Amino acid sequence: MSVRVLHQCLAGAAPGDAITDQAFLIQRWLRQAGIHSDIFAESVHPLLENQVRSVVQLRREEAQEGIMYHHGIGTEIAETLCAWNVPLFMVYHNITPPAFVRTFDPRLAAQLEQGRAQLHTLRAHTVLAVADSAYNERELREAGYEQTDVLPIVLHAEPYDQPINPDLARGLRERGPNLLFVGRLVPNKRQDDLIKLLWFYKRIRPQARLILVGSSWLPTYSQWLRGLAFDVGLGDSVWFTEHVPERDLVTFYRSADVYVSMSEHEGFGKPFIESMYCGLPIVAYAAAAVPDTVGDAGILFTRKDFEAVAELIDVVVHDTALRERLIQNGRRRVQRMLEPAVRQRFMEFLERFTYLRQRSASSQP
Structure with a gap:
């Protein structure tokens, strides 16, 4: 019974x-x-x-x-x-x-x-x-x-199948490539390392932008991140969105060029499977549960060599065959999480x- x-x-x-x-x-x-x-x-x-x-x-x-x-x-x-x-x-x-x-x-x-x-x-x-x-x-x-x-x-798929926000998508297309990370602004997710990574990537693609979607869960860390972006001259290239409506979140996933993670501790990482479902390739630091969740849907690295990772991101953004392979791997992998x-x-x-x-x-x- x-x-x-x-x-x-x-x-x-x-x-x-x-x-x-x-x-x-x-x-x-x-x-x-x-x-x-x-x-x-x-x-x-x-x-x-x-x-x-x-x-x-x-x-x-x-x-x-x-x-x-x-x-x-x-x-x-x-x-x-x-x-x-x-x-x-x-x-x-x-x-x-x-x-x-x-x-x-x-x-x-x-x-x-x-x-x-x-x-x-x-x-x-x-x-x-x-x-x-x-x-x-x-x-x-x-x-x-x-x-x-x-x-x-x-992953409850229905919200991710809704139409995107056309105005937001148009604004995202005006410059780029757009690097996306979704998650609360907390130290273990290492958004500070993403800002450092953007500094190196802009030496390759000067119009690149980093989009950080997530609430300011620890105000002191959030303020420090904003100060870091300003101090290294990236004040206008790092977009802190805070919490966004569901439709806008879907728009970011479907309009960004690559999902990038420098997080050093994830118990699972739901944004990875959201990226897979929305057809966004992943480049991520292989820490904690990240390899288990991402599998072959992304490219994982084990050393934070910022210059090398920036070059890797550019390959994923512009190599059509590699990009498509990662996207298809992700769409297959996410089925087990639906x-x-x-x-x-x-x-x-x-x-x-x-x-x-x-x-x-x-x-x-």
Whole structure:
């Protein structure tokens, strides 16, 4: 017999956040399977207050059949779930190493350290742990988890099939090549290295531009990035967009010339699969989960030789045969991350969680 109630818990819910989007999709799958499922979060963006409940509303009796817990940072709800001793179906999204953010936000660094410690505490209460990349699964195994598997972040394709913004696309065509990176402005994503890379690339293509799509999650780092761009003479060549509407995001993907990443820590990297779906070739630093996610859909490099990477980018932009091969590889690869394929894996994992939970319960004295 399957579970009748399986709520989800996560640290924070916000529009456009990859973990939040995944939680909404899983909620739909659970409800369509006849399972009652709400989403609870410690912090809820005002735009989602009618869709996500505060964790203070979660009652112990609602969690007895199990909780699906998304782990990616230290949370009070993790402590509560352990104290309640409820069976957990964990989705592990990785935890950014605290050293990346300690200089800019010591409080956030402490939360990340807490999350790393909780990964070990949660193990005793976790029936099944799935990670959104093979890299993340390896971390689970290293932390002592035995029942693990991989459930990738889902790309819900419909929003990426909508018409582009013609005015924005026209403006992008006025100069270029356009290098794109999508992600919160945080130190581990190394937008500072992208600015340095642009300086070298403009020696090859003087009209090149870097587009950084993402919210200023750490204000001190965001201000430093803007100052860096100005100091190296790239104030008019680096476009900080902040959060953009869905249609504009699609326009950036479909109108840019190459997606470039210098990130040094990604647990998955949803923008990579968004790029694949939209036909944008990728050049990326091969750190953390990036090789697992990108595969043959991009060109990966292991050393930050800025001059050499700039030359590599120019080859990808202008070599038609190479560009087309990367695009076709990406379109094939992204199929395994679209909703039908991931949903099938999730339902298999749900049955596995149910079996393991029942087996564990029957073995209790």
